[in-house]
Amino acid sequence: MPAAARLDDTLAALADPHRRRVVELLRERPRRAGELAEGAGLTAAAMSRHLRTLRRAGLVEETSPDFDARVRVYQLRPEPMVHLLRWLEETERMWSEQLSAFKAHVERAD
Amino acid sequence: MPAAARLDDTLAALADPHRRRVVELLRERPRRAGELAEGAGLTAAAMSRHLRTLRRAGLVEETSPDFDARVRVYQLRPEPMVHLLRWLEETERMWSEQLSAFKAHVERAD
């Protein structure tokens, strides 16, 4: 269960608006499952499934407070997003190189 | 058809490994549809669908060279990825703020 951090899972997990909403709620602070369900306007069952997806993608981490073991608190795990960030930055970088190469080419042709 | 750039479409488009492969091929240079199909190990038909998806997400742009109108050349369009990048950076930013707030809290408790 050491969090895949594979781009596939990360992107698929983030591709759902409800799950992105969860991420947006969690980036403010950790929250309980029920809180997330309410905040996203979903039933507890539906949210539970989304949380499982996010957990499997390594995007969130689940813990229980010791004062109430029924509750599950979810917290963000940034690693997968950092990984995705890097892939995007690399793409950006190469694209702009491509651009300047093209510009140079045009200028040579002038 | 001015390219949605909505996170939903961007993420869904990038969540497929074949389509990510296309992006990786295109970040080097523009390429013809057939070249992309070969480079990703897909039939022309399958690739055509992926390209449609990428086009609808605004991630690629299609043009035809004037010397052969049968050919379609695809090129990267970074806008949607930049948008996604910003969302991820914002998430990162807020997460680290959350972290330091927590740290400060713990230190106060000491």
Next chain:
DNA sequence: GATATAGTTGCCGTATGCGTTAAATATTTC
């Protein structure tokens, strides 16, 4: 110990995604 609370899981129906093969479209080439 009975009941309430917090969440998860099973099952179902519907919707959507992806690849394949077979046409269809458009344009070049001979």
Next chain:
DNA sequence: GAAATATTTAACGCATACGGCAACTATATC
């Protein structure tokens, strides 16, 4: 103008995603 080339579209099958509701598990409360 007939045959070849580059790519897209159509029709089909299969797998998977998502939500709803009901049942289930585990823990807390009275």
